[in-house]
Amino acid sequence: SQELEQSPQSLIVQEGKNLTINCTSSKTLYGLYWYKQKYGEGLIFLMMLQKGGEEKSHEKITAKLDEKKQQSSLHITASQPSHAGIYLCGAEVRSGSEKLVFGKGTKLTVNP
Amino acid sequence: GAGVSQTPSNKVTEKGKYVELRCDPISGHTALYWYRQSLGQGPEFLIYFQGTGAADDSGLPNDRFFAVRPEGSVSTLKIQRTERGDSAVYLCASSPRARATDTQYFGPGTRLTVL
Known part of the structure; x- marks a missing residue:
């Protein structure tokens, strides 16, 4: 079965710093989703990537999928306390699958 | 518009x-998913519905777990003879259609x- 490895497990940064979170798969990623989760809340959809080399940005967050479609990165520029939370990557189990497999998440703390 | 809602927010049982856990999907969404998230883990797929039917229930851990969606909208996840290992956050998601490109x-x- 497909497994997603996220790194780092946790990250503490000072406000204003840039940071990167990685998501690596043991198999080809047919669809890669990034979500953010805060305690007591559901997952908030950030971005979805499908094509090798694809890159998407929203405000200060940029997500990339490598050409081989086995690794994705999430980059936050000039982090703010509002960026704090748990970032989860999820992927389609197989091409066209409706089920998502998730990594364990990366806990981000941004100190003011 | 209203998002996905779940009730209760907390349930303590013996x-x-x-x-029974209830999920109200976004109005008009035909696909509905249940996931379970244990502490320190990512969500784990349980079951998904396309309309009223369970299209894939391969993630249900055993026959104590059952889910229904009788009218193609609200869904209920039912757990019989609960065990301590069932403690987790149960997440529900919906998407317009059960297509891989549809965001959940x-x-x-x-x-x-x-307990």
């Missing part, structure tokens, strides 16, 4: 009891604690 929108979850 080992051996029966519980998640509810806030129900935190189940089995």
Whole structure:
């Protein structure tokens, strides 16, 4: 079965710093989703990537999928306390699958 | 518009009891998903519905777990003879159609604690 490895497990940064979170798969990623989760809340959809080399940005967050479609990165520029939370990557189990497999998440703390 | 809602937000029960968890998807979404998230883990797929039918229930851990969606909207996840290992956050998600390119929108979850 497909497994997603996220790194780092946790990250503490000072406000204003840039940071990167990685998501690596043991198999080809047919669809890669990034979500953010805060305690007591559901997952908030950030971005979805499908094509090798694809890159998407929203405000200060940029997500990339490598050409081989086995690794994705999430980059936050000039982090703010509002960026704090748990970032989860999820992927389609197989091409066209409706089920998502998730990594364990990366806990981000941004100190003011 | 309204997002996915789940009730109750918290449920504490005793080992051996029966519980029901409810999910109200986004209006008009035909696909509905249940996931379970244990502490420190990512969500784990349980079951998904396309309309009223369970299209894939391969993630249900055993026959104590059952889910229904009788009218193609609200869904109920039912757990019989609860065990302490069932303690987790149960997340519901919906999408317009059960297509891989359709984003799944998640509810806030129900935190189940089995004593």
